[in-house]
Amino acid sequence: MRRRCRTTRGRDGMQQFVCEQNIVHFERLLNETSDPTVQSTVRALLASAKRQLALLNSAASGADTTPLEQRRRQHIDAATIRRQFQPEFDGSPHPYMLLDPGPGLSIVDINDAYAAATFISRADVVGRSLFEIFPDNPDDPLADGVSNLYSSLRIVGETGRAHHGDPALRHPGSRRHLRGASLAADQLAAP
Numbered sequence: 584m585r586r587r588c589r590t591t592r593g594r595d596g597m598q599q600f601v602c603e604q605n606i607v608h609f610e611r612l613l614n615e616t617s618d619p620t621v622q623s624t625v626r627a628l629l630a631s632a633k634r635q636l637a638l639l640n641s642a643a644s645g646a647d648t649t650p651l652e653q654r655r656r657q658h659i660d661a662a663t664i665r666r667q668f669q670p671e672f673d674g675s676p677h678p679y680m681l682l683d684p685g686p687g688l689s690i691v692d693i694n695d696a697y698a699a700a701t702f703i704s705r706a707d708v709v710g711r712s713l714f715e716i717f718p719d720n721p722d723d724p725l726a727d728g729v730s731n732l733y734s735s736l737r738i739v740g741e742t743g744r745a746h747h748g749d750p751a752l753r754h755p756g757s758r759r760h761l762r763g764a765s766l767a768a769d770q771l772a773a774p
Contacts, residue, residue, distance in 0.1 A: 599643075602636040627724040634719055634726070637733035641714055645685040645740075684740055688713040688733075 609629040616622055672679060678697035683689045690708045698704055708716050714733075719726035738746040 599636065599639050602632050602639065605632040606636065630725045630727050630730075633730040637730040638714055640737075641686075641688050641712070641733055643686055645683070645688045645736075682713060682736075684736075688736065690716065 606629065609625050609632060613622060613625045613629065616625065672681070672692070672694050675694055676696055678700040679694045680697055681691040681693070683691050690711055690713055692709055693701075693703070693705055703716070714729050717728075717732075719729045735746045
């Protein structure tokens with residue numbers, strides 16, 4: 584029962600396969616056992632496997648489900664778009680984070696309201712991976728925020744619509760959090 588998602592450089596496909604197989608195995612074990620101790624252990628292993636799979640998928644493809652060739656054909660002038668939305672983005676009293684939906688789910692920008700609400704600065708987060716800044720709660724072995732948020736982002740990327748199904752990722756003892764429930768489709772639009 585000691586299966587884990589192993590990480591080997593250059594073998595992302597194999598890592599993903601192992602995680603997917605582990606998830607199936609742990610779900611089956613969870614359904615087959617009635618021992619509370621075994622259930623607790625399997626739940627922790629399942630959460631860990633789902634977290635690892637979400638991180639692998641995030642690094643490999645982000646939340647952008649547009650075929651690569653189609654993305655290459657989209658020549659969007661990022662500077663023009665930024666000039667158009669930056670004043671409203673910066674001046675909004677509502678907290679906003681702008682993500683690049685591509686591999687790694689990099690944080691493109693946050694507004695002042697977001698920085699104030701989460702006690703983080705632009706300089707600390709811009710250009711870094713979303714899950715590097717907001718990892719799962721390390722004190723909770725059953726934490727599933729990363730995998731839930733990644734699933735929500737994929738739904739937004741696939742449907743182009745807001746997804747309101749997931750609770751916030753929270754870090755104990757701080758106000759740093761990321762709400763997966765209020766992601767809008769235009770927040771995942773390519774910059």
